[in-house]
Amino acid sequence: AAGVIQSPRHLIKEKRETATLKCYPIPRHDTVYWYQQGPGQDPQFLISFYEKMQSDKGSIPDRFSAQQFSDYHSELNMSSLELGDSALYFCASSLSITDTQYFGPGTRLTVL
């Protein structure tokens, strides 16, 4: 079965640079979620989209923005990167009428 695809899998950036993370949901899934998991921590909800509209916002910094495109893929844009942004970023997707989120493999971002 097709799963959630995230790219890149690993990303290394310098402080103050920008980064773009991409997420391709499971086919027919119209809802996408972004999570940030710091070292030794549980995933924290950042933001979600349903049918290309932002549906909810969690603890996402103002330096971050995201959107969902017409093909339902989503991109998380991160600017003015800080050392503390180093984390594993998960994307998850679900069918709008169900409750189960399926996670992608994550993108490991390292900010030097």
Next chain:
Amino acid sequence: AQTVTQSQPEMSVQEAETVTLSCTYDTSESDYYLFWYKQPPSRQMILVIRQEAYKQQNATENRFSVNFQKAAKSFSLKISDSQLGDAAMYFCAYRSAYNNNDMRFGAGTRLTVKP
């Protein structure tokens, strides 16, 4: 706000034996969903099992089963016939039926399986 508590930072089990991971949660909502996710060293988040709060019957997926006690707000995961591949971090998660966008995770329990 809903909170999820996993009181066991680490657990260990002998291969082929049974282990139970604990999870409690706090909510004022009557309808919600509970999940167990597994995160192996690869860091992939893998859904293990889910439980709808309105269902009294405990969910089961092969060697994995839950003990859902709604009144006690408890949701433990039992792994039977433990295998080396079960070694991972296990996260308990809560998701409201009224707000599908926000899933709350516990701090996780690291399970070690000894051969």
